[in-house]
Amino acid sequence: MSRVSAVSIVEAIASDIRSRVFSGELPALHALTETEVASSYDVARPTAKAAIEKLVAEGLLVRGVHKTARVADLGPESVRDIYQARAYLESEVLRRLASGKAVPEEAVRANNDIAALKTGAPLDVVEPDMRFHTSLVDALGNERISKMYLSLVGEVRLCMSRVQSLHLLDTNLIQAEHQRLLELIEAGRGDDAAQLLDEHLGRARERLVAAMGGEAGPEADLTSKLTD
Amino acid sequence: MSRVSAVSIVEAIASDIRSRVFSGELPALHALTETEVASSYDVARPTAKAAIEKLVAEGLLVRGVHKTARVADLGPESVRDIYQARAYLESEVLRRLASGKAVPEEAVRANNDIAALKTGAPLDVVEPDMRFHTSLVDALGNERISKMYLSLVGEVRLCMSRVQSLHLLDTNLIQAEHQRLLELIEAGRGDDAAQLLDEHLGRARERLVAAMGGEAGPEADLTSKLTD
DNA sequence: CGCCCTTCGATTGTCTAACAAGTACACAAG
DNA sequence: CTTGTGTACTTGTTAGACAATCGAAGGGCG
Numbered sequence: 319m320s321r322v323s324a325v326s327i328v329e330a331i332a333s334d335i336r337s338r339v340f341s342g343e344l345p346a347l348h349a350l351t352e353t354e355v356a357s358s359y360d361v362a363r364p365t366a367k368a369a370i371e372k373l374v375a376e377g378l379l380v381r382g383v384h385k386t387a388r389v390a391d392l393g394p395e396s397v398r399d400i401y402q403a404r405a406y407l408e409s410e411v412l413r414r415l416a417s418g419k420a421v422p423e424e425a426v427r428a429n430n431d432i433a434a435l436k437t438g439a440p441l442d443v444v445e446p447d448m449r450f451h452t453s454l455v456d457a458l459g460n461e462r463i464s465k466m467y468l469s470l471v472g473e474v475r476l477c478m479s480r481v482q483s484l485h486l487l488d489t490n491l492i493q494a495e496h497q498r499l500l501e502l503i504e505a506g507r508g509d510d511a512a513q514l515l516d517e518h519l520g521r522a523r524e525r526l527v528a529a530m531g532g533e534a535g536p537e538a539d540l541t542s543k544l545t546d
Numbered sequence: 547m548s549r550v551s552a553v554s555i556v557e558a559i560a561s562d563i564r565s566r567v568f569s570g571e572l573p574a575l576h577a578l579t580e581t582e583v584a585s586s587y588d589v590a591r592p593t594a595k596a597a598i599e600k601l602v603a604e605g606l607l608v609r610g611v612h613k614t615a616r617v618a619d620l621g622p623e624s625v626r627d628i629y630q631a632r633a634y635l636e637s638e639v640l641r642r643l644a645s646g647k648a649v650p651e652e653a654v655r656a657n658n659d660i661a662a663l664k665t666g667a668p669l670d671v672v673e674p675d676m677r678f679h680t681s682l683v684d685a686l687g688n689e690r691i692s693k694m695y696l697s698l699v700g701e702v703r704l705c706m707s708r709v710q711s712l713h714l715l716d717t718n719l720i721q722a723e724h725q726r727l728l729e730l731i732e733a734g735r736g737d738d739a740a741q742l743l744d745e746h747l748g749r750a751r752e753r754l755v756a757a758m759g760g761e762a763g764p765e766a767d768l769t770s771k772l773t774d
Numbered sequence: 775c776g777c778c779c780t781t782c783g784a785t786t787g788t789c790t791a792a793c794a795a796g797t798a799c800a801c802a803a804g
Numbered sequence: 805c806t807t808g809t810g811t812a813c814t815t816g817t818t819a820g821a822c823a824a825t826c827g828a829a830g831g832g833c834g
Contacts, residue, residue, distance in 0.1 A: 325611070327788075351814070362789045364592060367815085368599075375603055383553070384796045384815050403690040410638040462631040466694045473690075509737075555817075579785065590818045595786085612786050612825050 331359050331369040336472075339378055339389055342479045346391040350379065377473055392477050394527045400473050401523035404451075407467055408519070409512040411455050412499065416508030421500050424453035429496040432489060443489050444478060450496055481529045487522060559587050559597040564700075567606055567617055570707040574619040578607065605701055620705050622760030628701050629751035632679075635695055636747070637740040639683050640727065644736030649728050652681035657724045660717060671717050672706060678724055709757045715750070 335355070338344050356366035370387045373379040381387035392400070415422070428450035435442050448471055455467040495518050502511035527533075563583070566572050584594035598615045601607040609615035620628070643650070656678035663670050676699055683695040723746050730739035756762035 353814080363815095365788065371596075381815095385798095386814065399689050402688050403694075406638045406642070406686070406688065406691055407634070409641075410634045413637075414634070458634070460630050460634065461627050462698065463634055466631075470690065581785080591786095593817065609786095610826095613827095614785065 327361060327365055328368045328372065331355070331361065331366065332372045334359075335369065335373060336376075336378060339373075340475050340479050344389050346389050346480055348389045350387045350389070352387075376469060378476055390473075390476060392473065392480070392530075394530060394533070396473075397477055397527050397530065398523060400470060400477065401519050401526075404467075404470055404474070405516055405519045407463065407470070408451065408454065408515055411458055411463075412503060412511040412515055413508035414458060415454065416503045416506050416511055419504055419506050420457065421504050422453050422457035425450050425457070425496075425500060428453055429493060429500070432493045432496065435489070443487075443492065444475075447492060448474070477526060477530070481526065487525060555589060555593055556596045556600065559583070559589065559594065560600045562587075563597065563601060564604075564606060567601075568703050568707050572617050574617050574708055576617045578615045578617070580615075604697060606704055618701075618704060620701065620708070620758075622755045622758060624701075625705055625755050625758065625760070626751060628698060628705065629747050629754075632695075632698055632702070633744055633747045635691065635698070636679065636683065636743055639686055639691075640731060640739040640743055641736035642686060643682065644731045644734050644739050647732055647734050648685065649732050650681050650685035653678050653685070653724075653728060656681055657721060657728070660721045660724065663717070671715060671720065672703075675720060676702070705754060705758070709754065715753075 335344070335350070344350070350370060352363050352366050352370060355370060356363045359366065370379060370381075374381055374387060378390055379387045380390045428446045431446040432443060432450070435446070452467065452471060456464050458464075495514065499511055499514060499518075502508075502514065563572070563578070572578070578598060580591050580594050580598060583598060584591045587594065598607060598609075602609055602615060606618055607615045608618045656674045659674040660671060660678070663674070680695065680699060684692050686692070723742065727739055727742060727746075730736075730742065752762040752764075
């Protein structure tokens with residue numbers, strides 16, 4: 319019986335389940351029955367139902383009609399879809415930022431944090447990395463775009479919770495590419511920044527796909543994939 | 547007592563309320579209490595509650611804690627946010643389509659439909675216009691991007707329901723700019739297409755803002771009149 | 775006379791209990 | 805081995821109820 323209380327019981331339960339999914343405590347395809355959730359949090363079934371439906375709307379859980387909700391099982395095609403969507407959004411963000419030569423301070427800070435951590439724990443890079451990308455998007459100041467990106471970030475974290483060995487990318491390489499992106503923004507070279515980001519995300523995407531057991535797609539060839 | 551039955555009662559009620567909001571039958575700030583919805587559709591209150599919460603999640607309704615749900619009142623800043631988000635998304639879409647010189651057939655059809663309607667009813671242009679833009683986004687084949695755009699379209703339609711006199715837009719002008727966009731895609735000139743779209747949406751945005759009582763920005767009359 | 779405080783109605787958040795309907799799995803029959 | 809059936813589990817929906825909270829109306833006091 320976990321105790322949670324915040325602004326709303328439903329939100330508190332949803333938040334707790336969300337973190338348990340991200341931490342990997344609830345593996346993919348794990349079933350989440352309404353009565354089970356209700357009893358484990360000591361609430362009524364409708365409350366548990368609301369929390370589950372909230373997470374289903376976020377994409378963390380999936381369920382069909384009259385079927386138990388399960389932790390989403392994101393296959394390689396989903397990973398590609400998510401990272402492609404990220405690329406679409408962030409490419410345009412970089413162009414707009416570059417056209418104003420606006421380098422977000424928070425992004426600089428986040429990348430410095432990446433450079434600072436010399437620990438071998440591969441998981442520690444995820445948080446500042448996400449903060450870097452999120453701060454770029456937020457710098458646009460568009461409420462809806464930020465919200466959209468937030469939902470993508472949630473799914474990205476869900477992907478990563480499935481891969482224990484996150485030694486997919488070298489920390490130094492990540493930090494260097496981020497630095498380059500910031501420089502391109504400052505130089506007003508939006509097109510180059512967008513292209514670099516495409517490679518940056520494309521590489522991460524295919525590494526992640528491979529780590530998840532999916533057939534490692536033909537590495538990049540970013541120009542031919544747009545209608546596919 | 548309206549009769550609705552489809553796949554899910556909640557979804558059916560939400561869908562009906564949605565269309566009533568779009569049609570303007572439910573004006574901005576109109577209150578929608580749970581009991582009121584429940585009795586009008588002859589369902590239990592939790593069912594009505596679920597439908598309302600679904601629409602709140604979509605952004606069509608707004609409500610604070612312990613406050614009755616109301617039809618969203620989108621002010622000028624919200625309209626700008628929405629149209630800016632559209633511009634960000636669609637700009638990148640156009641670039642990607644142009645890089646593959648892929649002109650979606652459905653977009654061509656939709657634009658032909660705009661050209662075909664010579665009726666004076668200004669409302670008739672909304673549907674094919676939305677279909678034009680949506681088909682461009684859908685042509686990317688990215689599930690999440692399409693879903694994001696769909697939610698934006700919903701809010702755009704909500705904006706339009708607030709403006710009775712949709713005579714802001716000249717049908718011929720819209721059709722001509724759409725045609726030009728398609729030509730630029732076919733020519734592979736992504737940057738030019740993105741820029742034209744920015745102007746296209748920017749003017750529409752400021753015209754809509756002005757029609758809603760806000761103060762139009764400088765983009766309102768760059769060349770000639772049109773609204774999207 | 776006007777302002778602050780209290781009170782009250784209305785509305786939402788949540789609970790308990792229950793029934794109906796659908797799915798999934800096992801088990802038996804052909 | 806396939807097919808059909810049946811039972812248990814789960815979800816969809818309803819009803820009624822109580823507590824918490826918000827908004828507004830009304831009374832007390834400066």
